[in-house]
Amino acid sequence: MATDPDYRTTLLACFEDEIGGEAYFHGMAEHFDEPGAAEKLHLMGEVERCAAETVRPLLERHGLKPRAEETLHAQGKTSIARRAGMSWTALVDDMAARYPAYIDDFRALEAMAPEEDLPALRLLTEHEAVLIAFVEREKAGDATAADPMRTYIASCRG
Secondary structure, three states: OOOOHHHHHHHHHHHHHHHHHHHHHHHHHHHOOOOOHHHHHHHHHHHHHHHHHHHHHHHHHOOOOOOOHHHHHHHHHOOHHHHOOOOHHHHHHHHHHHOHHHHHHHHHHHHHOOHHHHHHHHHHHHHHHHHHHHHHHHHOOOOOOOHHHHHHHHHHHO
């Protein structure tokens, strides 16, 4: 099956970014003392892993080989220094400002994709919506803010 080279390049980059994001969130968890922050960051890391695993079969279908996870984790951890000194509130505000743009990136990937890839790509896009829902609820002080992440992770594993 021939696919658009831009699609293949973007798909691989998205997968690798999710693996790097997993390491970023798990690493960020070490920098926050606020009650519940570390747990929420670890959940975010798990959401990233689930999203990556959702599209892994697409990589195989298209003959794409990601870089080693150790390399991707190291790359993801490079972003920690830029935000590790933030307060939890500042980090959540930062995420709320930046993450909505990623939805557009994922939708652009869907627009390039062959029809048979769309179910997995929609789950990839959904993971970003889940993270955005979390940060919006966290900003509002909702005690159940992490529930969308837990639900996504459970559906990914189940």
